[in-house]
Amino acid sequence: MPIYDDLTPKTTWRAIKASKVDRAALEPNVGRTMLSQLHLIRAFEEKVLDLSGQGLVHGPAHSAVGQEGGAVGSAMAMRGSDQINGSHRAHHQFLAKALSYVSPEGINPEESFGETLRYLSKRTLAEILGLSEGFCKGRGGSMHLRWADSGNLGTNAIVGGGVPMAAGAAWAHKQAGSGDVVYTYFGDGAVNIGSVLETMNIAAAWKLPICFFVENNQYAVSTHVEEVTAETRLSARGLAFGIPALKVDGMDTLSVYLAAEEANAIMRRGDGPVVIEADVYRYFHQNGALPGSAFGYRSKEEEQEWRGRDPLDAMARDLMERQIIGAQAVEDLRAQCQMLMENVAADLVEEVDGKRRIVPALWPEEDFRDFGLRGDLSEFEGVRFEELETFSGPLKEGVKFIDVVANVMGRRMEQDDSIVVLGEDVHRLKGGTNGATRGLSEDFPDRCLGTPISENAFTGIAGGMAADGRVRPVIEFMYPDFMWVAADQVFNQIGKARHMFGGDSPMPVVLRTKVAMGTGYGSQHSMDPAGIFATAPGWRIVAPSTPFDYIGLMNSALLCEDPVLVLEHVDLYSSKGAAPSEDLDYFIPLGKAKLVREGSRVTILTYLAMVEKTREVVERLGVDAEIIDLRSLDRAGLDWETIEASVEKTGNVLIIEQGVGGTSYGGWLSDELQRRCFDALDQPIKRVHGAEASPSISKVLEAAACARQQDIEMGLREVMADQGLPLVAE
Structure with missing residues (x-):
């Protein structure tokens, strides 16, 4: 019979819950701010669902009504310089972090909200509606919310997709020695995604100050966590990577706050990442204002049970028991939050002929469509550009x-x-x-x-x-x-x-x-x-x-x-x-091709190792060919001035590349080229490229799959023959 030794995890895995002492010790301003944030976020989410129901939200409305406790509890424990990112369901996280940023001294629920909270609410709602006033100028909408000033790195529509990027920010914090931390929020559906688990591994190995905050709302769209995961206590994932993990009731804002404070202490002292799993519940379906029971995957009894644990009511009870706030003040807070969102929405939506619509002047202009796809390269202003032929410094052969x-x-x-x-x-x-x-x-x-x-x-x-x-x-x-x-x-x-x-x-x-x-x-x-x-x-x-x-x-x-x-x-x-021999500090412009060889009968466009291979064939055959080394290959970087001038001169084009035909660069290049230079072309654009099949291991088959010098020669012969010319220049 074998001998067994029980192994224990390298780190801790604990549930955490606020005690009566913790509740009694909660600083009143912190408690009032928590309650205010919870109500502001709830009212905001309800207004989004209201507008979505009127057909005014173009795209999804992934509300987090019911899940506010996890976002508020964790964000309240952060510094202003800490950062977060989240998933497609992240209005509450975005707002919680932003609210703490714009109101660092807290929010008094018994005072009128100022212009700062109105500004934040309006810009966030404008973004969700796709308007130019939004934080991403309407490009991000509901699922891509970024406001770097507030510590919001950007939310993400790809499940688990933002987790590695949060770890990159955490590495920057560690390298800077700032003591700042990053929270990356994701749901139970993302916890089995490869990028999440890969990032946990690297974060643990590199001791990055990142909190993997799992909002376990039990359902990935309509699939229950028990259907896809044997270990449904998702914080257990941390143990596999040596990451300490905390499991907390996400409907209890104070308990989440205590969990986040403990996580922050671990991360700030340089001990690496932490996993927090918060059990929460979204009251509505994946998208829209209907409950999950309307789609048959949840029961009304289950939904009612979770609503009985509402984080807004739980927080209010704690504060009322300590006489920090009264019942009427809670009702007034709810009304004030709803009125704020009504007023904000009224700035963005109007009624015309009995129908509600977005105020037309608020949409982005159509010419904004491609702005910022790439930068304007202004960072290159004043740098020293060089070419080999004009370089004046010492060269080494x-x-x-x-x-x-x-x-x-x-x-x-x-x-x-x-x-x-x-x-x-x-x-x-x-x-x-x-x-x-x-x-x-x-x-x-x-x-x-x-x-x-x-x-x-x-x-x-x-x-x-x-x-x-x-x-x-x-x-x-x-x-x-x-x-x-x-x-x-x-x-x-x-x-x-x-x-x-x-x-x-x-x-x-x-x-x-x-x-x-x-x-x-x-x-x-x-x-x-x-x-x-x-x-x-x-x-x-x-x-x-x-x-x-x-x-x-x-x-x-x-x-x-x-x-x-x-x-x-x-x-x-x-x-x-x-x-x-010494100078390694010069630049070559992005978007500048190089004329490698002058000629008058055919323009050859090529790049990388095929440049020299092509020149060898051209010179061996004596073809009057002009060879252009493209150097910059992206759409914005093609040197059309050089290319078009050459085509105007030669009237013929041969594109040469080594790789296979299916994913070839020359396919789209030839399409764009014929659109630009159709009148200058004397014959269809010709191409040399590899086979359809990927290169394989056999030396013979690999050679056959790649474009070779004999293929270049064949392409040249065809181009010249279609002009009725011999290969050798006359």
Whole structure:
């Protein structure tokens, strides 16, 4: 018979509840403020549901009526400089944090509310209605609420999607030594999401000051927690990662407040994250003003039982028992909150011909549609731009491309303390798997962060670092195919953040990755991601093909306030070229292509390793071809001036790329090009690209899947033949 030893968790897991002594000791101003916040949030949510019922809320209305105790109790325990984010159901959390920010001295329920509370209520309601006066200028609506000044980092419509970004902000707080903390709120449905669990793991390993606040309202839409989770005490998740956990009745605001105070003490002394699970209950369905029982997944008896534990009534009872407030004052508070919301709504909604509508003048102008999708690059004003051909400083020949990658990053980290590098093995193996981060962990041990194999989490953490404003993260994806693992954070979060939150929130993330076609790593390690990123909003893309260009373009990527994908290629790592022997501080403009070779018969557009391969074929065949190295590949960064001038001259275009046809960059580029240059074209745009299938392990099949020099030659022959010309220039 085997011998068993019972193992115990590394940390604590406890339920917490306010005692009679705690209730007697509650400071009156804190209690009155709690009650005021609870009633303000309840009245606000009811007004949102009222407007939604009139068809005036475009999109969902995920109310948190019934769940106010968890938000108010935790927010009241925070500093003004602490931060939060939340999920799609987050009006109450947003307001609780904002109310504490605008009324730091508290709120007296027996006094009239001033203009400050009216201002907050109106701007929040305007945002939910999609109006220009909202905090995100109407772009965020109900599910994407951000007001950075108040500590609201931005709520999130992707279940669990905002959790990694909150951890990024927590890392910034820890690095700054501020003692500030971050709360990330999510529900029972999100607790099984991979990004949440990945982030818990990293937060515990790095001892980040983040509270994972689980609002367990029992239902993910209509699915009960017992149907999807064997351990329904969701705070148990903390034990797996060595995170102390507290379970509390979320309908009891004071108990939540005590739990948050205990969590804050742990986080502020540097002991890492905490999990708080608050048992709460949403009185209405996932969306709208009908109860869950109307949809058959909850009983009226269950709903009535939870309503009997209403957090507003419970808080009022505590205060009345201590004679801090009277019953009439509570009724007056309720009426005052409702009147405030009526007045705020009256500023935004009008009645015309017996029908209610949004005041037309309050909608955003249509020309605001794309504003802030990317920044205006004003951060580049006054910087020194250089090109190899005009560079006046000392140059060194035969500089290895991969050495430049490491050297320029080292230089920037030496000059800028805000730059942080993170990814798998970036701190080991003498610079990661290819040497691109050589020397960084030795010189900057606290800013070269080796991560777990958790692309979704560490990418989101980088996004949170960047959104915080104090950090410029550089992510390394070992292979670009891993973007699919992190797709939510790459595309839904980082790529959309600036635009989604109103256009004024920089997102200075750099994502480095290498195209590894030809290395034998097969279908899941060999893609060229340019075509995918070019069709996703928000990202800029640079693709350096020489050591000199890499320095200038990486410097520009690190200065840019937008997310930038920096593409590298394994074929280039071992290549050599000219680069400055000392100067690593110049820039190459984003959006500036390079004329590599002049010609008059065909314009060739290409990038990365295909630039030199194409030149070799052109010169061997003697084709009168003009070669343009695109360098910047995103929609906003294409150098149409250079491209169009060349097409006007040659009348023919050949787009050359190495990757497979299905996700190719050239597909959308050729479509845009023919729209712009149709009259100048003498024949349809031609393309050279890889096969439909992804590269596979077999050396022969991999070669066949990628565009090769013989494919370039074939493409050139076809372009010239359709002009009725021989290959050799006459």
